[in-house]
Amino acid sequence: MERRPTIKDVAREAGVSKSTVSLVLQRSPLVKERTRLQVREAMAQIGYVYNRSAANLRSSSTGLIGLIINDLRNPFFTEFAASLQMALSDQGYAVVLANINEDAEMQAKMIGTLIEHGVSGFVVSPAYGPQESPFDAIARAGLPAIQVFRKVDDREDQFPFLAPDYQSGSRLATQHLLDRGCRRIAFVGGLAGRAVTQERMSGYLEFMSANGVEPVILTGAASHEFGVQGAHELLAHHPDVDGVLCFNDLVALGLLTASNALGRTVGTDLRVVGFDNIEGCEQSVPQLSSVSCGIPDFAEAISRRMLTWLIDGVSPETGIRTQVELVVRASS
Numbered sequence: 001m002e003r004r005p006t007i008k009d010v011a012r013e014a015g016v017s018k019s020t021v022s023l024v025l026q027r028s029p030l031v032k033e034r035t036r037l038q039v040r041e042a043m044a045q046i047g048y049v050y051n052r053s054a055a056n057l058r059s060s061s062t063g064l065i066g067l068i069i070n071d072l073r074n075p076f077f078t079e080f081a082a083s084l085q086m087a088l089s090d091q092g093y094a095v096v097l098a099n100i101n102e103d104a105e106m107q108a109k110m111i112g113t114l115i116e117h118g119v120s121g122f123v124v125s126p127a128y129g130p131q132e133s134p135f136d137a138i139a140r141a142g143l144p145a146i147q148v149f150r151k152v153d154d155r156e157d158q159f160p161f162l163a164p165d166y167q168s169g170s171r172l173a174t175q176h177l178l179d180r181g182c183r184r185i186a187f188v189g190g191l192a193g194r195a196v197t198q199e200r201m202s203g204y205l206e207f208m209s210a211n212g213v214e215p216v217i218l219t220g221a222a223s224h225e226f227g228v229q230g231a232h233e234l235l236a237h238h239p240d241v242d243g244v245l246c247f248n249d250l251v252a253l254g255l256l257t258a259s260n261a262l263g264r265t266v267g268t269d270l271r272v273v274g275f276d277n278i279e280g281c282e283q284s285v286p287q288l289s290s291v292s293c294g295i296p297d298f299a300e301a302i303s304r305r306m307l308t309w310l311i312d313g314v315s316p317e318t319g320i321r322t323q324v325e326l327v328v329r330a331s332s
Helices: 007-014 018-025 033-046 052-058 075-089 104-116 135-141 166-179 195-210 224-237 249-261 295-312
Strands: 064-069 094-099 121-125 145-148 161-164 185-188 216-218 243-246 271-276 289-292 320-322 325-327
Touching: 007 018, 007 033, 018 033, 018 295, 064 075, 064 104, 075 094, 075 121, 075 295, 094 104, 104 121, 104 135, 121 295, 135 145, 145 295, 161 166, 161 295, 166 185, 166 195, 166 243, 166 271, 166 289, 166 320, 166 325, 185 195, 185 224, 216 224, 224 243, 224 249, 243 249, 249 271, 295 320
Parallel strands: 064 094, 064 121, 121 145, 145 161, 161 320, 185 216, 185 243, 243 271, 271 289
Antiparallel strands: 289 325
């Protein structure tokens, strides 16, 4: 009996990849009309017949992307999740979202569950943890995965890492505070020893070193509560500090609120800059200056790179840092 034509046969006849044929069969909007016609002509030429019911049984979750977020309570990550979901949805893909609440054990479980449910790939903003890399299970499954915002796995050739240009943002913020006349600048927030903390304070440290000034660094949780604590500690132990760059906006908003309550006028007595430019920056009193990471554009870039990887088999370039900008408001 003559063998029935397969997708591989169609791909060979049309001169395209197997994944492109699959996208045509799924009626994906990603495929150009000329390519679609080319594939359809090849199918007719070799007598290929697509059994959609059988395909649905084989892969009921085609087009799903697993999105692992370390902490959705932070509006920065919420905005990214929403932006990525919309970007992928525009291309016919759906996002399965897992909030792991900075819990490495939960992260491992969620990744395992999403693999079992047949996701096509992963975008991971990971939690830190002592056990095996969360990407080991993804590697065993042979799935593409992009690390975003934080890097916890050094196998960047296999799991590319992309993030905003934190170092440039740190430089912009510190230079701004210096230009505003600040003589003693502190960096507040972010857990010690974490690469993301080091990157976000790196520009600050450069300026302190260049000016021969001893840095004032208060590391701790990236939270509103730590910002409140930081305001009290600065007043008690570093009353000469007149400018603050915070690890993120949650820390900055806590520090701003507590400093006002302690009798320090933010924007004149004390100038404060946050990092991330979350929506709450415009609602604070005074409005908070912040380094914007351009999250909608960043999410679009991640979506584009993931789909290129899935469709064309071309993995993204690693180590890319996307543009940031300083949004100046009344707090500085």
